[in-house]
Amino acid sequence: MGDGFNFAQLKKAILGLSKATDWEVAKKEWKLVGITEADEPEQCLCGHFPIIDLCSITNGTTGNTVDVGNVCVKRFLGFRSDLIFASIKRIRKDMTKAIGEDATVFFHQRGVINNWEYGFQQSTMKKRKLSGAQLASRRQINEKVLAAISRRGIA
Ligand SMILES: [Zn+2]
Known part of the structure; x- marks a missing residue:
């Protein structure tokens, strides 16, 4: 190669x-x-x-x-782990952005984001204009995801 x-x-x-x-x-x-x-x-x-x-x-x-x-x-x-890493890099740069579909499914399956957050992700992922409360929820999800990464091993 x-x-x-x-x-x-x-x-x-x-x-x-x-x-x-x-x-x-x-x-x-x-x-x-x-x-x-x-x-x-x-x-x-x-x-x-x-x-x-x-x-x-x-x-x-x-x-x-x-x-x-x-x-x-x-x-x-x-x-498609590359898409998960791309999501992580995106939110690390800007916490108002959302993680993508692959990362959403992965972190939900691993128990990092809960069922409510999983639903929230699906209804707001593509939205750029969020209400104050929605933005707070998105940031909270992003923080959980980043915390799961830095802990080195979330299994
Ligand atoms: Zn290799």
Whole structure:
């Protein structure tokens, strides 16, 4: 691949932690469970260094959990973790912006945002003009999301 992301190495590592021996089947055993921005650069399973945007993925069959770089998670496992990281960067820059659909579903599934906030997100996500109360709710959701990230591991 030539850009430091070694698919063969990643595949070998992931297969070693999976039950399936076929890559296409093995991939489906994994799901995204956590999002971390590392303080210190780390190395991806593929050998790429440095990585800051880390995704924790868990294998539902074997119970194994590993951290993989955002790029590999998107490119090789097909999870749109890049959209979640984009949401985080957007709200960190401007707390009046909303996180997107992927981040909303992910943080709701992880228990970071509650059912009321999940509904609120859906009805206001695309709105630029919010009432004072709505803006306060949006900021509160954003703060919870950012707190979940900085805690390093929200699973
Ligand atoms: Zn990688």
